[in-house]
Amino acid sequence: MNIDDEKIRLAVKHTEIIRPPKQSLATFGTTNIYYYLVTEPVYSELTKGVSETVIREGRVIAQRPRIVTPYYLSQLEGFSADAGRYFDMLINKHGRDVRGLFYSYKNEPKELNIVSDNFLSVVSKLNTEIDKRGDPLVSIIKGEDELWDVSLMKFIYELTRSSLQDNLMQLGRKGLLDIDASGVPVDARVRIEELFGKVVKGEYEPSELKAELDRWELFEEYEDRFFALLRRRR
Numbered sequence: 001m002n003i004d005d006e007k008i009r010l011a012v013k014h015t016e017i018i019r020p021p022k023q024s025l026a027t028f029g030t031t032n033i034y035y036y037l038v039t040e041p042v043y044s045e046l047t048k049g050v051s052e053t054v055i056r057e058g059r060v061i062a063q064r065p066r067i068v069t070p071y072y073l074s075q076l077e078g079f080s081a082d083a084g085r086y087f088d089m090l091i092n093k094h095g096r097d098v099r100g101l102f103y104s105y106k107n108e109p110k111e112l113n114i115v116s117d118n119f120l121s122v123v124s125k126l127n128t129e130i131d132k133r134g135d136p137l138v139s140i141i142k143g144e145d146e147l148w149d150v151s152l153m154k155f156i157y158e159l160t161r162s163s164l165q166d167n168l169m170q171l172g173r174k175g176l177l178d179i180d181a182s183g184v185p186v187d188a189r190v191r192i193e194e195l196f197g198k199v200v201k202g203e204y205e206p207s208e209l210k211a212e213l214d215r216w217e218l219f220e221e222y223e224d225r226f227f228a229l230l231r232r233r234r
Contacts, residue, residue: 011147015154018123022136025103025163027170031062033159034138036126037152039145040119051118054145055126058109060156065103065167067176067187071096075215097183101167103160107152184216192218199229206230 025031037056070090115122123140130138143151171177176187195212198204210226213219219226
């Protein structure tokens with residue numbers, strides 16, 4: 001294990017979700033979670049006797065979880081060659097159409113403040129403020145200053161893990177986990193219909209819709225409808 005791996009391992013170990021959100025990730029919509037990531041400054045060893053705490057604020061926006069397959073994931077852009085080999089391994093081991101949930105997140109950092117107060121006092125004040133607001137989608141995370149983004153990723157991972165079973169249960173009740181005769185999850189068909197609607201409204205680019213159809217190898221099936229849509233947009 002190299003020194004960078006060891007730093008990441010320690011950052012994960014020392015990260016603590018002090019106040020988790022009171023709601024799990026929404027199954028059929030976007031979840032917007034406000035976070036306070038509280039750390040001791042990286043220079044604290046050099047300022048003995050001085051109490052300072054770093055507060056990073058931001059939002060983690062979780063999109064509606066989607067049912068995907070290893071083959072679908074292998075068609076997504078932005079993954080390394082190593083990730084591509086991993087997807088191939090999944091396909092060989094489980095088949096190309098085994099179902100899983102895909103969660104996508106966006107981090108929107110808001111503020112960074114360094115306050116002259118100790119860690120425990122800062123957390124106590126934040127808890128009091130959040131209780132007054134009564135917002136169930138706020139979290140406090142104890143992190144590592146140097147690798148605060150790793151601490152945030154651990155929070156996202158824990159949030160995903162705690163929401164998974166509930167999301168699967170709700171999707172199953174609506175039959176969205178089922179696979180049609182073409183080997184495509186029902187949820188994917190629903191999403192494609194949603195994307196067609198968004199293209200009609202101008203909320204989505206036709207090229208993005210085509211990319212989604214290609215990932216499922218469904219463009220030929222929807223080809224006539226797709227080109228008819230393009231003609232209407234002219």
